[in-house]
Amino acid sequence: MNNSNTNNNQLQAVVFDWAGTILDFGSCAPMGAFVRLFQQFGIELTISQARGPMGMAKWDHIQALGRLPEVAAQWQARHGRPFADADVDHLYEVFTPMNAAVVPDFCDFIPGALDTVAALRARGLKIGSTTGYNRPIMEVVSPIAAAGGYRPDNLVCAGDLAAGRPSPLMMHRCFADLGVWPAHTVVKVDDTGVGIAEGLNAGSWTVGVAISGNAVGLPLADWQALGAAEQQALRERATAQLRTEGAHYVVDSVAELLPVLDLIEARLARGERP
Incomplete structure (x- = not known):
């Protein structure tokens, strides 16, 4: 037709x-939340690093941050194992309410x-x-x-x-x-x-x-x-x-x-x- x-x-x-x-x-809005999220797990993250994967779904964003060499090395040192998808799941659960709490200000x-x-x-x-x-x-x-x-x-x-x-x-x-x-x-x-x-x-x-x-x-x-x-x-x-x-x-x-x-x-x- x-x-x-x-x-x-x-x-x-x-x-x-x-x-x-x-x-x-x-x-x-998400920047401070990402930095605070990783701080809770003993990882130092810069605002610049946090911005890198911006625009991705937040689960994918957290996974990408965990794969940064400097973050992966901190995670291994702090937690005694590589950063894995199960860790992404856990961080994501913590992140969502943390981000939701700050978005009204932005x-x-x-x-x-x-x-x-x-x-x-x-x-x-x-x-x-x-x-x-x-x-x-x-x-x-x-x-x-x-x-x-x-x-x-x-x-x-x-x-x-x-x-x-x-x-x-x-x-x-x-x-x-x-x-x-x-x-x-x-x-x-x-x-x-x-x-x-x-x-x-x-x-x-x-x-x-x-x-x-x-x-x-x-x-x-x-x-x-x-x-x-x-x-x-x-x-x-x-x-x-x-x-x-x-x-x-x-x-x-x-x-x-x-x-x-x-x-x-x-x-x-x-x-x-x-």
């Missing part, structure tokens, strides 16, 4: 990440996020969402966001499906939930490499957010306190990082998303695909 879907050349949906993209400028919207989402809805676009947070953590975050005016059309959490990022499965769930296809009519917006990969692996356009998220990793007040030259150096580094990770476009934050969508729609109209 020939489907002459006129929407093939028009965007239908934007799928946003949560922390570092829509709320929690700097993606700060739910401020990124400046411009609500205006951008409202503009997308005015264009008739659907709003999807995926996250590296699990359901119990999002059961804390979602009502706070909703009370502030952010209610995406769906939510796919780490742990909902057989695999999280960088696999495309959470994006596939978004397509099904939102009733949108083909994949090239969807844009994924994220602040992490694995989140960009999630979009790329699904066959969607991807937009990285450089300043508001994990790539810079500073709270809003700290970012605003920097001089213009320092800001520009961090912007260039973060932008280069997200481009290396495959983002089709990179913006400072979601506040700058709309002109990029115009560029993508122009490319679609020319028959270009991600």
